Amino acid sequence: MVSTRLDLGVGRRRLLQGAACSAFWLAATVATAQQSPATGQSPQAAGNSSAASSDYGLAEIIVTAQRRAEDLQDVPIAVTAVTASMLEARGTTNTTELIASVPGLTLSTSGGYFQPHIRGIGNSAVGAGFESGVAVYVDGVYMASPATNLFSLSNIDRIEVLKGPQGTLFGRNTTGGLIQIITEEPSETFGGNASVTAANYKDYTGDFYVTGGLAPGVAANFAAHYENQGEGWGRNEYNGEDAYRMYNDVMLRASLLIEPSDSTKIRIIGDYSNTNSNFNGSQAILPGTGFPFPGLIRPTGNPWNINVDTQPFGTVWNTGASLHVTQDLGFASLIDITAYRESEYRLAFDGDLSNLPLVSINVTQPDRQFTEELQLASDPTSRIKWLVGAFYINASSYYDPVTAIIPGALTQLTSDQMGTQSIAGYGQATAPLYDATNLTLGLRYTHERKNLTDISEDVVMATPPSPPPFGLPNQSQTYEKPTWRASLDHRFTPELMVYASYNRGFKSGGFNGQVPTENPFLPESLDAYEIGAKSDLFDRHLRIDASTFFYNYTNIQVTRFVDSQQQYYNGAAARIYGLDLDFDARLTSQFSLSGGFTWIHDRFTSFPNAVISLQVPTGLDIITGSATGNKLPLTPDFSGTVTAMYKVPTALGEASFDASYTYNSGYFTQSDNILRQPSYNLVSLGGRLTLQSGLYVRVWMRNALNTQIYSANQAGTFDSGYSLEAPRTYGVTVGGKF
DSSP states (O other), X not given: OOOOOOOXXXXXXXXXXXXXXXXXXXXXHHHHHSOOOOTTOOHHHHHHHHHHTSXXXXXXXXXXXXXXXXXXXXXXXXXXXXXXXXXXXXXXOBGGGGGGTOTTEEEEOGGGOOEEEETTEEOOOOSTTOOOSEEEEETTEEOOOGGGOOOBOOSEEEEEEEESOOTTTTOTXXXXXXXXXXXXXXXXXXXXXXXXXXXXXXXXXXXXXXXXEEETTEEEEEEEEEEEESSOSEEBTTTOOEESOEEEEEEEEEEEEEEEETTEEEEEEEEEEEEEESOTTOOEEOTTOSOSOTTOOOOOSSTTOBOOSSOOEEEEEEEEEEEEEEEEOSXXXXXXXXXXXXXXXXXXXETTOSSSSSOEEEEEEEEEEEEEEEEEEEOTTOSSEEEEXXXXXXXXXXXXXXXXXXXXXXXXXXXXXXXXXXXXXXXXXXXXXXXXXXXXXXXXEEEEEEEEEEEEEEEEESSSOOOOOEEEOOEEEEEEEEEEEEEEEXXXXXXXXXXEEEEEEEEOOBOOTTSTTSOOBOOEEEEEEEEEEEEXXXXXXXXXXXXXXXXXXXXXXXXXXXXXXXXXXXXXXXXXEEEEEEEEEEOSSSEEEEEEEEEEEEEEEEOTTEEEEEEETTEEEEEEEOOTTOOOTTOOSEEEEEEEEEEEEOSSEEEEEEEEEEEEOOEESSTTSOSEEOOEEEEEEXXXXXXXXXXXXXXXXXXXXXXXXXXXXXXXXXXXXEEEOOOOEEEEEEEEEO
């Protein structure tokens, strides 16, 4: 192993000094290049007036990154906001494709679990009870189970990706950041849209959305999505069946908005989804690795082919309801969000990833969660913007059961339940120090209890006698942690705001239900220092948001595979620093560019007990060694995206063309830095004709270069396997508004 030693203290000082110099240089440039507003005119008013002075200036993007609606350019947080039109131009139709829209975001979907990493922070564990280091919220509701966060993006208003720990206002397991998905709100004005799509691989999709008023002060909406893929991206060479095939994907969402008075707003949201596919577990054994047994045959030809004796299959149904009540009290607003969700995930896959009849795995994982969040937020006109709140979650996740079958040898059933009870109180306030300077302070305190109960195991031998079933005593752990935020922002001109912040993030500890005899893993924490600038230049035709960051990451929770079992443990510290930049340019009334990039330097500073996979003549050998100086998993040095959109009027209607390009420098998938995702280029293309009647036709191609991107790439004791994201797909969509 090669160890790289860095003077990270010097690196941090130079990075922060460089960021400060860059920010002040940008401030000076903008101050001289732009005309200052008239005396007495507020910066926000000046910004709005400059937008109005141009017929194609950049519009405001309203976000709720601080739990209140405000202009993205006023938020002292690194936020990438993606609108519905941006998602379409970048070929993003589900959560796995967000890598084309958000630089610095990498994804793994091992075993069908959604595992995002932002700036190198995330979680690669699969199974019941594990939560991600990047939280996912839908309409303000925390989604605890990663198995339910792989879904189609239908009826989306926007997506906000908050980079860095959000330990105060969101708090729960947000060491890496937050993905916040906001759906369309009902309108009393009747309207909607519908579309059908036909694509290669015999893929057919339908989307429908309608909204309208039911009575004065009452509005509702309904959205439906259905997809069926008649042909897999590859095939299982063992039995000739499809691999990587979406048999059906159904999602329904409805909401009711009731406003009985100007001071009361009630929204009720319900959703249901059911997905059946064999993406989950569609893994092919890597060349050069595998069991030292005769008869092993690896897949050939199409990279999406597999060769396994157990046909993979996964199904997940997911449903939930939430009640959102907002009451205007005059001096403040009282907000209550109550939500209940339940799901069940079933997965079958080949445990040895080969054509040999060795190990077959079946997983049944039900999840339940109840959340309650109460907030008191200051009036929008208040000079001091403040919010206090409390959050509660009661969640359970089961192995019910996990069945491992070794033909002719034994059948092993493992059952247990992971429980979480957590309560947190928090508050944050932003106060003006001077006319253009604001100080934000926030604090959260979390009390959490984790339980591992109903632990049992039953092993049935093919040749009796079998050992008697046994159980283990129940276990529990309690974790308490304060987290905080402090930031200072200053608006040099109406077009430029610069900020500096310090944030503490915390991710809870817990138990590994796959190995119930394993010691509980401890909480991890992240201290994040950031300097950023947000600017609207050239009469709001160019928007540049940039930030530099330094992370001190301790007690990192790490995944490893030993004897084909997933283990989860602590034992590492790391330091990360880098640069983020997002831009949006409206070059003419018809042509626009948008995108961004992230550059990261990351290293484990202490990791003496890492698991190292070594290639040996008989397969793989697993040893314990030092990973100090290694890079973190799923952390590319550089990633970036750019999207071009061009619109032109025609006699039939408006024609538009879009092209999106994403580059990723590649990354290691495990902490031993052996298996690697190579660098890749991702291209999406599209053209659309919108008739004056509102009907439109869109032709599109995603992953035009047929790039191979690993959705999972892991090594165990005996084998090393991978699964892939989508190959080149293309199709035509016909739709319209009404």
